[in-house]
Amino acid sequence: MIEHSLLPLPMLILSLLFYLSIVLYALCRAPWLELFSDSRRQHLLLATVFALGLLWLLRHDFVSGLSYQLIGMTAVTLLLDWPLAILAGFLAQLALLWISAQNPLALGTNGLLVVLLPVLIAKLCSTAVEYFAPRNLFIYIFCCAFFPAALTVIAVLLAGFTLLLAGGRFTLPPEFPELAGYLWLLMFPEAFINGALISALVIFEPDWLETFNRTRYLAAPWKQ
Secondary structure (H helix, E strand, O other), rough: OOOOOOOOOOHHHHHHHHHHHHHHHHHHHHHHHHHHHOOOHHHHHHHHHHHHHHHHOOOEEOOOEEEEOOOOOHHHHHHHHHHHHHHHHHHHHHHHHHHOOHHHHHHHHHHHHHHHHHHHHHHHHHHHHHHHHHOOHHHHHHHHHHHHHHHHHHHHHEEEEHHHHHOOOOOOOOOHHHHHHHHHHHHHHHHHHHHHHHHHHHOOHHHHHHOOOOHHHHHHHOOO
């Protein structure tokens, strides 16, 4: 997450307006009929919001105004699909605002980084896998969970630093190139948590995953 003091006010306002417009679009695209008629989906959505709120509270805040946290939105996107995933991330952010764990001015910027960008990457990867329609279950787990989660860390860091540099209030430290090696330490836990969660759901509750084709992966016969 990024503190609001690191970015100029016009950038914060533009980010907030863009973020809220995407949230509104997700509201329009969300499957409300299925959600209201299926108590299981309702429980999954509420549990996801609660889990995200707890996960995002487990963060490390640096003196510079930046903070490191696990994101978890890759698994959420595979579980709920992108409209409800965006809404779940937004509700989790509102919960953080309610307990004063996030500044309202930084809602849009952090929403772009920890909600919209991870959901976009997860959706693109799952759509690509669905296009090629593989029958190997491990392809789904790796290409839809492990790989997108690791890619999300790189994308969020690059996008975050791009916003900071564009804002003009943050300068990279001299030792920044040496810190690039620590990127692997950030990618692995994100990929492991999302991948392990999706692997467990595929084994025990595949019907919970909105992006999982159970007929193809679990019921279709293997080609010799």
